[in-house]
Amino acid sequence: MARIFAYILHKAGVADDSAAELISAARAIDPSAPLTAIVTGFGADLDVVCSGLRASYAEIWKISNEVLAYPNAELIRQALVKILPAGCVVLAAHEHFGIDLAPGLSIKTNASFVSDVIAIEGIEDSHLKLVRQEFGGQVSAHVRCDIASGVVITIRPGAFKQVENAAVNGIVVDKSSEIGALTARRRYLETIVAEAGDVDITKHNVLVSVGRGIQEKDNIGIAKELAEALGAAVSCSRPVVDAKWLEKSRQVGSSGKTVKPKVYLACGISGSFQHLAGLKGNPFIIAINKNPKAPIFQVADVGIVDDILEFLPELTTKVQEARGVSVK
């Protein structure tokens, strides 16, 4: 069986949640295949991450180099090409780094490539059967991938269970010297942090989140009133930001903020995975949507099929009564 490698993302010495998810994915491919974590970076942070991974990965390949201090997919790809054995399986998270790294890596290693995988069904004579989604998540598809010469797979964050306790005592192997010279035709300059905005939605316990179902900018006020009554903040999904009805700082999702509230009211939000990717920490999700088939009802705890433009104002009134605030 081919070796499986998991590319580990990390920040400030802490491995990303996907590191634990990649283990499940690897097990779904072949529980008996040797699994190795690959971590790139530089300095103390890198060492901390590597030692932290020893509890879940049997082998950790550490690649330390000053030029890799910031994860530059162009450089890392070159490094991986040098050290990866032929015909292996490479797993990575399908997010902004994985999207950057993986397709090109598959070409350079002559491996197959499948992205944004949500389930892995297993191997059947050098073909791997997996599940992906298409058309914005509206349909799923079974996919068959020839892995005879290896495969690079990106998995959807959150689609696979996090393996908390793998009960291993892994070893860290320093591969830094094997990567050779790296040519930097893309050079990292800086990261521009998103504008703070007037409200930090990541700090709120209760969020009133609106999606396309709010229909127009003027209706945002309805959500604002409810948020005010609840002592909560208004957040939103991407379409609301694209339409410029709310600032980017209010967006929950893979290209927005990650939030961990206690209670999350999803109002007129369909429940795309990019949006849900920004919801962590197992909040209590109450979903209100006109469409009974909206995917959000799959992940919500409580669902109500109703028109948010009528439901929310009435809810606001009830909340105000409950709190003893006078109704305007």
Place this chain on the structure above:
Amino acid sequence: MEILVCARRVPDTSENDIQLNSAGNDIERDDLVYSINESDNYAVEEALQIAAKFGGSVTVATVGGEDDEEILRREMAMGANHGVLISDDAFAGSDGRGIATVLAAFVRKGRYDLILTGVQADDGAAQVGGMLAAMLDYPFASLVNSIEILDGNKLKVGREIAGGNREISEIDLPCVLSIQTGINEPRYVGMRGIRQVASIPIPTPSAAELGIDPATVGEMAARVKRIDYFVPALGKGAEMLSGSREENIDKVVNLIAAKGGLK
């Protein structure tokens, strides 16, 4: 600056309801409206703006058949100088790698300083751009939401990363970039514009003209194949409240209070 945009014609998913067909092996395509993939359209607009500022021309290419010509005409009506339909029976059934192989052969026949694609299309694979760059051995950046021309040899690009932040890098030309939606505001293309370009000839290079070995593309060469489409059985999901609106509201208020949301 010679810019190539690789585009694709896809079903318009934003308004369309995607349903499975009765056989269960594809989506119901009868009633679908097709258009250029959204992020590809943003890429063309970006290319046009760059060409307007710095000079040069914009070519839009797609791998496909007769039906796909309409998106080329649309982008030419938008202002692209050339449209190319790369067409050959040998390409049918290609996977992403196959498409990238065809595009790479096309690029090698020409001279392009900058190659743009959209981040992803209807299958959400987000692969062709990265693959194409690797085949050509050009530097690559994905999820690009800003481009600044520094000089004839390099660009400054911004990438969309988590938390709404932007990662700024310098990248050497020639390069491949995959463009994210929202990078600009694409101009409108009206029926009149399309009619005006209706009779401009669109070249259709074949596999032979591009020196592509048919064994490397098409269905036979595809390593990734879709077996079917399906709609997953719905799991337990949410507890759906079924009372009157007033009853539902009462329940919601109680739930919020119970979960600590009403302080």
Place this chain on the structure above:
Amino acid sequence: MVESIQSVPHVSSLLVQARILLLLIHVLGTACFVYIIARRLVPLFKAQRDFRFDRPWQRLGRVGKFWMGQWKHPRYPGAGVMHILIFAGFILLATRAFALVLGLADTVAVPANIGHIYDIVKDYATTIVFVCMLVAMIRRLVIKPARYAVPERYGKGHPADAIFLLALIALLMVGDSLFAASKAAFQTRLGQPEEFLAVLSLPWMFKGVLVPASLSSLQHIHFAGYLLHDVTFFFLLCYRPFGIQFHVETSLFTVFFSKLDRGTLKPVRWGVPDEQLEQVKSFGVKTFEDFTWKHMLDFYSCADCGRCSDNCPANAAGRPLSPRFLTIKARDYAFQHYPMFGKARFGNSGNGKPLIGNLYSEDEVWSCTTCGACEEECPLLVEYIDKIVDLRRGMVDDGNVPQSLQKPLKALESRGNPYGKSEKKRVDWSKAKDFQTMCEVKVLDGRHADGVATADTLYFVDSITAFDDRMQSIGRATAKILDHVGTNFGILGAAERDSGHEVRRFGEETLFMALRDHNVEAIKNSGVQRIVTADPHAYNALKHDYKDVPPVEHISQFIAREVKAGKISFKPVKDEKNVYTYHDPCYLGRHNQVYDEPRDVLDAIPGLNRVEMKRCRDRSFCCGGGGLMLFYEPKEEERIGVKRVRMAAEAGANVIVTACPFCMVNMEDAIKVAGFEGKMTAIDLTELVDQQIAGDVQADTDERNEVEVQPDEPVLMPWY
């Protein structure tokens, strides 16, 4: 011994005989004027053509009504009456002025009777004009009506200029009065029969003051008065073309050449039929010279009165549009770039700067709902809608369309409706369960083999009524009404496309033509003899934008006729406490002048209390706009619709009746936003008629929230 006052031309108190001085003034003044007018005409020769010479008698009739008759002026009574007086004064004094200038005042003998009557008239006219000038100055300086104000973003006002002009006209009156008064005083002093001066007129009062003066002073005053009048006359003549007073010269022409066909739009290019449009290089107005000569004449003619902007709903809502400044800015542009001396100033570019981005902002042009209130108010009949549409055509041609509009336009192109839904779903409204059993709606798929059409009446549904969940009830109500009187009607079903009315008014002419041609073909194939629609936008399109289709009427006209014929009768309203008011939709009322029929229908319902809003009929306040306007996201302070429902509340109404699905959308939306939910409802005329028709089994076809009746509050209309 002085026998009589020396006539002015003979005065030679200067070195030169006055005759020569005056001749100089007159010749120079006239030459200046002619030169100025010629320069002002230059851009008109560069402009696009405009076919305005047809139907000359009809045009002359309009000159009689609107120019001579000052028809629109009394709409603002204060300023209106004053202007009528000033205008009348000008017309009456014109004869006098020319006589003075040509030196005929003293020499030509007019038959005594006519002369006397004219003298009285002219004296009073002079006085009234003078008094009006004073009143006007007080209005400008003290009262300052809101509509004259110049918001900062449009530049500076010219109050000093206005006062200056008013003062000059007053001076004109004073000069003439001094001339006449001094002569009369002279004659009085000499005991001669005096020039007749009307009692209490200005010259009469001057004469009273001047009588004690010496003869030589009087002689000087006589000459001075004449000179004052003369110089002021020519100065004004030459000064007027530099400001708003130019309308004195141009108004006659502006009115004569004004648009005769309400509700229509100018073609992309006059003289270029649809089939040849492909050859036109550039659509719409992008630079100033793309306007037609009549539009440029409009810019010259604006009197800056502000009545248009005062009635503009977009302006009232705080959108960046002010029709008045659309015109004034263009006028200033013309003045600046086509100066009196030297070539037209364009800088480097060949033919003028693009208007959008320099003179006008995009939002300014997209903000217009094409309601026509501005055109209805303008006393000079200045046109606006054609200009806005032309500017939009230019922007569409350049690809400069707001993102929020691109999606519905693309959907209209691919699916024939702005929602992007399948054409097959256009019949779904007629397939609602309970409805279908009551009323069968035929789909007119084409002629039968034997050539007989399957229906004689087409119900043109149009997109919003077909697809919008709420508006589908209008479709059902309309169908039931048609059915009730036994009309043999059908719908086009999947063959129907959006009428394209807004598509055209948003500047997408090519897409409009495609929709139109498709619909015309489908209508022809259906073989119907007449068309009925409940959508005023479709009504206007079928009536004015489409050619070669059967005659069309709005459902309100249909119902009114059937009521009169006794084929429809009503049962009394359930609750007489409800107060109804009718909101005139722009494309039914103002553009097509269908005001009475809907009201007749409402008044035929027993027990229905109806009130009129202050702004009704041709002064109706637009709901906010229909069609593509529903997709446009304007920057505004308060929604147009919200302002309208407040007007309804002010009139004491709690039910707004409309006859247009777009008005309905905006009214219902506005009721929510204004916080009137539960206190006010909106209902379409067809829904109300369907509800009140006597002799039909009423089934609960459309579920709506039943409004609770609360004690001590106005009883609300239960809607089911």
